[in-house]
Amino acid sequence: MKHSILVPFAIAAFLLTGCSSSPGSPVTEGNVGGSTATAPAEEQAPPAEPLNLTGDWKQTNSNSADSYQAATIAGDIITINWVNEAESTTALYWVGTYEAPTEATDTFTWTSAGDVAQMETALLASGDDSKEFTYEDGKLTYELTAMGVTMTVEMEKQ
Numbered sequence: 593m594k595h596s597i598l599v600p601f602a603i604a605a606f607l608l609t610g611c612s613s614s615p616g617s618p619v620t621e622g623n624v625g626g627s628t629a630t631a632p633a634e635e636q637a638p639p640a641e642p643l644n645l646t647g648d649w650k651q652t653n654s655n656s657a658d659s660y661q662a663a664t665i666a667g668d669i670i671t672i673n674w675v676n677e678a679e680s681t682t683a684l685y686w687v688g689t690y691e692a693p694t695e696a697t698d699t700f701t702w703t704s705a706g707d708v709a710q711m712e713t714a715l716l717a718s719g720d721d722s723k724e725f726t727y728e729d730g731k732l733t734y735e736l737t738a739m740g741v742t743m744t745v746e747m748e749k750q
Contacts, residue, residue: 640696649747665690674716684714699728
């Protein structure tokens with residue numbers, strides 16, 4: 593009589609354990625149940641683009657709202673002009689090389705070789721042969737010396 597009670601429990605235990613897979617084992621076509629579940633493909637972020645500084649820039653630390661410096665970076669050239677909105681005039685300050693970043697970065701520095709031939713005929717142009725530019729925290733900066741006074745110009749992209 594004791595054996596007749598144990599048989600149904602043994603059969604139930606066999607059926608329950610024989611049909612389950614071990615924890616952590618992948619489900620494949622060979623497993624009972626015929627499921628072919630696979631892990632979802634990992635989504636990868638697209639590769640980061642190199643820092644792009646091309647476009648128009650305007651000085652943000654000028655002492656005058658209508659007189660400032662403005663720059664344009666296009667191709668491999670940076671051009672900076674003095675702008676006087678009150679008199680609707682511009683005058684060349686700098687024209688030189690631009691070396692674009694090749695990687696995604698938050699900061700970038702390059703040395704621009706000045707186009708001396710263009711700048712030597714411009715009355716308000718820099719007399720430097722080269723100028724160092726730095727991009728950091730959304731600002732393009734460089735040193736400007738005029739009439740014996742040196743300052744750091746800060747520009748933001750327009």
